[in-house]
Amino acid sequence: MKVYGTVRVDDWNRETRVARALVIESLDSIERGVHVGPVARRFDRVAPRPAQTEVLARVLDTIYPSVYISQGQVVFIDKGKDDGLLPGNRLRVFRRGDIWRRRLKLSSEYADDRVILDSPKPTEMRNIPSQDDEEFPDEIIGEVLVLRVEESSAVAVVTRSDGELKQGDRMIATVGY
Numbered sequence: 796m797k798v799y800g801t802v803r804v805d806d807w808n809r810e811t812r813v814a815r816a817l818v819i820e821s822l823d824s825i826e827r828g829v830h831v832g833p834v835a836r837r838f839d840r841v842a843p844r845p846a847q848t849e850v851l852a853r854v855l856d857t858i859y860p861s862v863y864i865s866q867g868q869v870v871f872i873d874k875g876k877d878d879g880l881l882p883g884n885r886l887r888v889f890r891r892g893d894i895w896r897r898r899l900k901l902s903s904e905y906a907d908d909r910v911i912l913d914s915p916k917p918t919e920m921r922n923i924p925s926q927d928d929e930e931f932p933d934e935i936i937g938e939v940l941v942l943r944v945e946e947s948s949a950v951a952v953v954t955r956s957d958g959e960l961k962q963g964d965r966m967i968a969t970v971g972y
Contacts, residue, residue: 841882884968
């Protein structure tokens with residue numbers, strides 16, 4: 796799901812199911828065929844509530860388009876009331892792998908070379924071998940608090956992020972947390 800903007804519906808024909816609306820805010824190009832539906836932009840405060848069931852979910856998107864998601868941003872997740880989520884449930888966001896090694900792949904060709912300090916030679920270098928992300932354990936990188944739930948989706952706010960979160964990140968609601 797992606798939010799393209801905000802429209803004000805001025806006319807609605809029940810028989811043809813066609814509406815006439817005025818675009819009052821645009822976050823991206825809005826073209827014919829884009830789905831229109833209610834998305835709240837104001838959310839009530841919600842007290843944390845322990846989860847009653849374990850729920851595995853994923854980050855779908857944010858209200859405002861962005862590549863990375865951080866603390867304070869509102870996100871949509873792919874699980875909801877039918878899956879056992881309730882307003883106030885907290886989900887821990889987790890990712891597998893070594894962020895530092897992943898960033899080395901995006902750097903220069905010498906980024907993964909290290910000087911061996913205890914070598915008697917003047918400048919002996921060692922290459923840090925890469926490892927598959929599956930060899931590392933899951934690491935908690937953030938937390939979200941569910942604000943509102945629908946049947947199969949929910950809206951949550953990121954209450955903690957130890958790094959950048961992104962679409963597709965996995966999260967879990969643990970019973971009693």
